[in-house]
Amino acid sequence: MATPHRTHRPDELTLEVVDLIGAVVGRYHEEYEEAAAEHALTGAQAKLLSLLSLEPLPMRKLAQKLRCEPSNVTGIVDRLESRGLVERRPDPADRRVKLAAATQEGRQVARGLRESLRFAREPLAGLSDDERLVLRDLLRRMLGADPAQQGPSGS
Template sequence: MTSRADPLALEVVELIGTVVVRYHEEYEHAAAEHSLTGTQARVLSLLAAEPLPMRRIAQRLKCEPSNVTGIMDRLESRGLVERRPDPNDRRVKLAAPTDEGQRTAEQLSASLNFAREPLGELTVAQRTMLKELLRQMLGFAPE
């Protein structure tokens, strides 16, 4: 176990914090290029991976479902998402991207160069090690 006063651990935490701040700044900028807020872009990215019920979106965003309703309303009014019945439970509505929403989510992802470019300078072995270390830190099962 690492001591809280371990200078190396503190430096790593600072570096991770810097990466997070830069990522959020770039994400906000990329979202603004599409006239979206960062949160709207995040929802669109979540839905591009898989249609989700509103409650699950709220859990992923760590917010109240009522907040998600407003976000969804704005995305829906722009033609980026739609609500459809869940084929497994017709009482539940799934949020899903429209074709335009899927394209927008892909463009957003493609425009996030901040991490991708420096990662490209690492070898495959270094990127693999970094991925495994991050997964371990986050408590994910090894692949």
């Protein structure tokens, strides 16, 4: 006879850490929406622009990263393209595939979005460099990344 599977109840410290992570995520989303609005963008437009500021991506990959339908991504890209923040270009590896890419202006707007997230910048400024490195490495570890394999800037 199999023994029943028992779930392990988290301890109080774990519950508090989970609640704190939830509070940080909530504040991040709040400020991200506010920052997007300051640039006359929706949250989805800002998120897509931020992704494209890192590298050009095909529509299907954007849809996967944003967890939405490709048709939704097409509409978002259309609106950003009409503002001159994004452009479509052929994929050099497969000319049948179109890549969406941030324009120079789009990269500047994406940088402005990141720079306007005050909630994290101000509290993080109160931590020493060593404390921020420890926090970064712990967050990477929680996300399954090996801190030793990543460069100093997180790339």
